[in-house]
Amino acid sequence: MTDLAKDAKPVAAATPPGATVRASTAAADVQTIPVWQNISNVLGRRLIELLVLLVFVSSTLFFLLRFTGDPAAVLAGETGDQEQLELIRKQYGLDKPLPVQYGIFLIKMVQLDFGKSFANAQDALGLVFERLPTSFTLVLIAFTANLCTSIPMGAWLGSRPDKTGRKLASTFVFVAQGIPGYITGLLLIQLFAVELRWLPSIGNQGPQSWIMPAITLASFQAPQVIRVISANVAEAMREDYIRTARANGAGFSTLLWRHALKNAMLGATALIGAQVSFLLGGSVITEVIFAWPGLGRLLVTSVQTLDFPVVQAAVFMIAVFVYLAIMITDFVFLLIDPRLRRQRA
Amino acid sequence: MTSATLGAEKRPISFKIPSTGSVQLNLGIIIFSLVVLALLSQWAFLTPADLDGNLAARLKPPGFVDRNGVTHILGTDQLGRDLFFRVLAGLPWSLGISGVAVVLVALIGTTIGLIGAWNSGIVRTVVLLGIASIIAMPFLVLALVVVALIGRGFWPISLTMGFIAWPAIARVIYAESRGLLQREYVLAAQLFGVRSIPILLFHVLPGLRPTILVMAAFFFAVLLIIESALSFLGLGAPLNAPSWGNMLSDSRQYLVNAPWMMLVPAAAIVSSVISLNLIGDGVAELSRRRGRAVDV
Numbered sequence: 001m002t003d004l005a006k007d008a009k010p011v012a013a014a015t016p017p018g019a020t021v022r023a024s025t026a027a028a029d030v031q032t033i034p035v036w037q038n039i040s041n042v043l044g045r046r047l048i049e050l051l052v053l054l055v056f057v058s059s060t061l062f063f064l065l066r067f068t069g070d071p072a073a074v075l076a077g078e079t080g081d082q083e084q085l086e087l088i089r090k091q092y093g094l095d096k097p098l099p100v101q102y103g104i105f106l107i108k109m110v111q112l113d114f115g116k117s118f119a120n121a122q123d124a125l126g127l128v129f130e131r132l133p134t135s136f137t138l139v140l141i142a143f144t145a146n147l148c149t150s151i152p153m154g155a156w157l158g159s160r161p162d163k164t165g166r167k168l169a170s171t172f173v174f175v176a177q178g179i180p181g182y183i184t185g186l187l188l189i190q191l192f193a194v195e196l197r198w199l200p201s202i203g204n205q206g207p208q209s210w211i212m213p214a215i216t217l218a219s220f221q222a223p224q225v226i227r228v229i230s231a232n233v234a235e236a237m238r239e240d241y242i243r244t245a246r247a248n249g250a251g252f253s254t255l256l257w258r259h260a261l262k263n264a265m266l267g268a269t270a271l272i273g274a275q276v277s278f279l280l281g282g283s284v285i286t287e288v289i290f291a292w293p294g295l296g297r298l299l300v301t302s303v304q305t306l307d308f309p310v311v312q313a314a315v316f317m318i319a320v321f322v323y324l325a326i327m328i329t330d331f332v333f334l335l336i337d338p339r340l341r342r343q344r345a
Numbered sequence: 346m347t348s349a350t351l352g353a354e355k356r357p358i359s360f361k362i363p364s365t366g367s368v369q370l371n372l373g374i375i376i377f378s379l380v381v382l383a384l385l386s387q388w389a390f391l392t393p394a395d396l397d398g399n400l401a402a403r404l405k406p407p408g409f410v411d412r413n414g415v416t417h418i419l420g421t422d423q424l425g426r427d428l429f430f431r432v433l434a435g436l437p438w439s440l441g442i443s444g445v446a447v448v449l450v451a452l453i454g455t456t457i458g459l460i461g462a463w464n465s466g467i468v469r470t471v472v473l474l475g476i477a478s479i480i481a482m483p484f485l486v487l488a489l490v491v492v493a494l495i496g497r498g499f500w501p502i503s504l505t506m507g508f509i510a511w512p513a514i515a516r517v518i519y520a521e522s523r524g525l526l527q528r529e530y531v532l533a534a535q536l537f538g539v540r541s542i543p544i545l546l547f548h549v550l551p552g553l554r555p556t557i558l559v560m561a562a563f564f565f566a567v568l569l570i571i572e573s574a575l576s577f578l579g580l581g582a583p584l585n586a587p588s589w590g591n592m593l594s595d596s597r598q599y600l601v602n603a604p605w606m607m608l609v610p611a612a613a614i615v616s617s618v619i620s621l622n623l624i625g626d627g628v629a630e631l632s633r634r635r636g637r638a639v640d641v
Contacts, residue, residue, distance in 0.1 A: 048474065049474060049477050049478040049481065050478070050481075052474055052475070052478040053478035053479065053481060053482060056475075056478065056479065057482065057487070060491070061490060061494070064491065064494040064495060065494055068494050068495050068496070174619075174622070174626075175619060177619075177622060178566070178615050178616075178618040178619035178622055179615050179618075180570040180573065180574070180614060180615075180618070182573075182574060182577055182593070183593070183611045183614065183615065186593065186596070186597065186600070186607050186611065187607075187611075189600060190600050190604055190607065194600050194601050194604075274480075274481075277481055277482065277483050278483070280483045280486070281483030281484055281485040281486055282485070284483070284485055284486060284489065284578075285485065285574050285577065285578060288577075288578060289597075299486065299489070299490075300489070300578055300580075303489055303490060303493040303580065304493070304579065304580070306493070311490055311493075315486060315487075315490060318482070318483060318486055319481070319482055322481050322482065322483065323481060326481060
């Protein structure tokens with residue numbers, strides 16, 4: 001069981017910093033390597049992953065578009081006749097053999113040239129960049145709100161999980177986990193925009209209109225983060241180093257906030273890195289509900305109108321965005337957690 | 346005291362409901378069976394005519410009795426269709442699509458996880474790289490784009506979700522089976538000359554059963570949420586299909602006049618998701634009690 005746990009979660013299963021005795025026995029097969037080297041290792045691996053993802057996703061879209069129907073017919077719309085189809089094929093290079101088309105497509109992707117939007121002949125990537133800041137605002141607010149509520153809540157629930165109040169709260173969190181974000185969004189609109197008329201429900205009209213979309217987006221993942229952190233805190237509170245600290249006279253809040261929570265958070269690294277991916281996925285539907293002029297809504301409208309250059313560019317940027325977030329998380333955790341700098345010799 | 350001595354002499358007939366030993370699992374199974382019972386019951390009394398709209402009874406609140414004396418238990422929608430019947434008819438769509446997808450996800454995820462754990466070198470590198478990169482992409486975005494290309498309908502959506510969502514399961518299965526492959530009984534089997542596929546199927550796979558079950562229950566819920574999200578965005582089940590996501594999407598324009606149009610499908614989605622999460626939690630707790638922690 002122990003080697004299994006080590007295999008699954010090397011970070012979480014590593015020795016806690018307080019336990020010096022165990023750390024010295026483990027030091028035989030572990031060595032500390034310079035920070036910069038580890039960071040470049042980790043970031044290099046992430047870059048390869050990103051490259052694989054970009055090639056995989058864009059190629060899937062490329063081949064699906066060509067195998068599921070005639071792209072020229074899609075472009076021409078319902079009114080296109082034979083002559084028009086030929087013209088479009090020539091214009092977009094669809095008359096060339098498939099491998100050649102694919103090669104051209106890959107070269108253009110490297111040059112970040114996704115073509116022009118079918119809808120309004122604007123540069124596809126430009127359209128995406130135009131929408132990026134609004135989406136980024138929303139994701140950032142939701143991310144901050146998520147962590148600011150989940151961490152204290154998780155710590156509180158995990159510190160003494162057997163108390164009645166916390167059991168009730170845990171049940172509430174469990175139920176909240178079963179409510180998809182879009183339902184939360186509709187309920188919020190029903191309550192605050194329709195019944196109480198406190199908040200605007202549509203568009204980006206200043207800070208007041210950020211509240212409901214941000215809560216909606218945060219609610220997609222917050223219950224899950226709370227549950228993971230509280231489970232980690234509860235586990236950390238049973239560790240030997242906590243007992244040692246308590247025997248040394250540390251107060252309960254010091255135990256919880258300084259010792260247990262720190263280790264619990266490090267176990268949740270992957271979850272926090274993945275948050276941005278979840279939030280971007282959730283932002284697609286949140287932006288549609290609240291008519292938020294962001295990347296997600298652009299993606300949905302261009303998918304609905306089969307505007308493929310924009311779809312490709314949007315998917316590309318979302319992948320880059322997600323990996324940027326993952327790399328920043330990796331970087332931060334490498335800096336603050338000395339254990340991650342050790343490497344098995 | 347007396348009951349104990351009585352029990353020793355003559356065992357009283359027990360009316361106890363068979364129990365799994367986990368409150369969460371029991372609760373989850375009860376709610377989920379209710380949902381599935383409702384699914385099955387529709388063939389008994391639901392006729393196609395029940396799903397037809399009645400424009401004289403548009404947007405009526407729950408409990409409304411129309412001119413024909415029919416009670417609309419959960420109210421009607423913008424075309425006068427009975428919401429209770431529509432939610433029932435939506436079950437094959439919402440639960441069916443995610444059910445097919447979850448079976449596919451479990452199959453593909455387990456297979457690829459086992460392949461990665463058994464092989465070393467380039468195969469493992471490819472598997473791990475593939476899992477790590479696909480898992481990073483927002484699932485809804487991928488599903489959205491692929492479904493738009495290959496079309497709507499029951500099979501396109503369930504197959505798309507099945508072929509996209511497997512990496513999360515594959516990663517857990519990989520980690521677990523790496524651990525199991527280091528056990529002595531696997532080594533013993535290898536020394537007896539058992540080939541790789543029988544080892545994986547008969548020695549490793551049984552040990553993964555609780556993990557697969559827990560992951561499948563949680564993923565059933567996740568896929569149900571995604572399916573409804575796709576329909577909600579107008580890119581899932583066909584527009585007239587009574588999928589729960591479609592019903593939610595319809596309700597958006599009538600939030601002011603007919604909030605029950607939103608609440609009815611929302612309740613259906615939430616109760617299914619919670620029951621599936623309960624089942625997952627319950628199975629995880631049971632296997633933890635048996636000393637086999639499930640790490641999800």
